[in-house]
Amino acid sequence: MAARRPTSAALPPGGGATPADLFGDAAPPPPPRAEPPAGPRPLADRLRPQTLEAVVGQDQLVGPEGALTGMLARGSLASMILWGPPGVGKTTIARLIAERAGLVFVSLSAVFSGVADLKRAFDEARQRRRAGPGTLLFVDEIHRFNRAQQDGFLPVVEDGTVTLVGATTENPSFALNGALLSRCQVLVLKRLDDAALEQLLARAEAPREDVPGRPLPLTPAARATLRAMADGDGRYLLNLAEQLLALPEATPPLTPEALAELLAKRAALYDKDREEHYNLISALHKSLRGSDPDAALYWFARMLQGGEDPRYIARRLTRFAAEDVGMADPRALPLAIAAWETYERLGSPEGELALAQLVVHLGTAPKSNAVYLAWGEAQRAAKETGSLMPPKHILNAPTKLMQELGYGHGYAYDHDAEDAFSGQDYFPEGMPRRAFYRPAGRGAEAAVKERLTEWATLRARKSRG
The missing domain is CATH 1.20.272.10 (Zinc Finger, Delta Prime; domain 3)
Structure with a gap:
């Protein structure tokens, strides 16, 4: 019997294996979807997409030309980090790509998991790999793992034991270490726009299973307010819609004001440390x-x-x-x-x-960064020229020796000069004159620029004379 080829989780990027390639004509069916827990389920969970094509607002990933669509078509699913705000489909997409790729979906949360949980998941993935199917390990809030825990993923990602899909709401550049990032592709999920949120509302209103379906009791303006309250979070929007669908069917359409009184306003997504x-x-x-x-x-x-x-x-x-x-x-x-x-x-x-x-x-106000630029240039010039002395004519001479050495000799008192401008050189001897400050000519700097231009002309004339 021929040896098994590696599972898709272990294939290098660019490999084109399909389940039939890996297991011959008797390709195994994708792992069964986990049964939902018994009892009532939130509307957001009941409306969770069953296919990648049903995911809204993320065409850059799952649309016809999307990055994930291309990976799955080529059979070259790579480890990845899904980065995006809450409620935009990170967990759903991870589950669906595992199903589409024929991988066993294993989920962990960095909030509730530790080293022992990771070790157990890795060991089970190794055993599963020897039996045939690969593992997609989904790690929610992966940025909450510390550096040592993140490093623990490196060997199992490198040898293909797992295809890692990490989800984070934080910028991976700051939240994840470089070694892990270098082994994963970062895919960005967008905040759901108005059109995507409206699609979710339509699904909430549509008939399903033994629910006949009904429109949300909202005026058009209140419907727009509801989408704005969600702030791009699809899960939060469906939670709000579920509260509205629980109202009696005879409820008259709510105005934006009545809606605001009924539903708590969502706090803006903002973290002063992130x-x-x-x-x-x-x-x-x-x-x-x-x-x-x-x-x-x-x-x-x-x-x-x-x-x-x-x-x-x-x-x-x-x-x-x-x-x-x-x-x-x-x-x-x-x-x-x-x-x-x-x-x-x-x-x-x-x-x-x-x-x-x-x-x-x-x-x-009129804008000018001329002083900002001048200060930067002056700092660089100071470093380049080292410890050059000021010219002697602008040095004080409190002692006889200093007077004999020429300190203060030839200094021109500007207030005695015509227009209170002597035109002397104040740069160190041997250092060419530099123009650091170049006024932009906007606002009050227009007059400053004119004045500096006039002084430059007088200085040049006096240096020739």
Whole structure:
């Protein structure tokens, strides 16, 4: 009898084996789907897609040209990390690709599992592999495993004992170690858009099994509000829909206001210690830089509603005033400090208005990063030139020896010069003059640029004379 070929879990990327290739004409059927637990099941679980084609909102992965569709068609399923927000289908997709690839689906949660659970799963996968079928090991919240636990996956992923599918809501670049990431493909799942959420609502209303189906008791505006309340989370949307379907059939259509009273409002997805924190402050900073005060106010409000410390925002706004507004509006920096101090005196919520005023001022102010760039160039020049002495004519000469050495000789007192400008060279001897500060010519810097241009002309004229 011919030796068995490796299972699909052990094939290198690019292998094209199918179950029939692996087991001859008697290819085993895919593992049976686990029976759901007895008793009532949430609507989100009852409506869980039964095929990859039924998954909504993730065409970039499971659509006709999707990444997972291509992997399955080629029979080259790789270990992967599914990265996306809650309720977008990570667990469902993992279960369905295991079924489609003919792999045994094994699920662990990093919240409830430890080293012993991992070792048991690996040992069972090795035994299963010797008998034939491969294993897809799904690890939910994989970012919660520590570095040593993540390293434990490396040998079983490398030798094909398991095809690892990890799910995370955190940026893998920060949450997972490099060794594990190098052995996995990162696939990004999108927050469900309005169209995808509407598809889920239609499924909730459709007849199924012994349920006749019924429309949700909502006005069109309230239906849109319901989708907005879900914030891209399909599971949360179906949980809300289940509460509405539990209302008496005679319930009149709810308005947005009545809906808000009936259903608790969802807290915005925001964690001050995680990626969303950096995403929103980046959005605020770039909206200000793009001179869009309306977008900046929106991101400012989003951060406050998410529980961000207003002092952190005040610090970042002060940095923006110096870095991106600069000399184009010299008032911006003292105004930033004033808004910060106002918040410190008033606290929330009254002090937040001062920060909002600052956001609007910074968004509408002319922008220049000329000082920021000049400071960077000056720092590099200081490192390059080492310890060059200032020219002697600008050194004080408090002793006779220093006077004899030429300290202060030839210094021109600028206030005695015409237009209070002597045009002397203040750079070290032997160092060519450098122009670090180049005004942008916007806002208050327009006058500064004109003045510097005039002084440069006078300096050149006096150096020739």
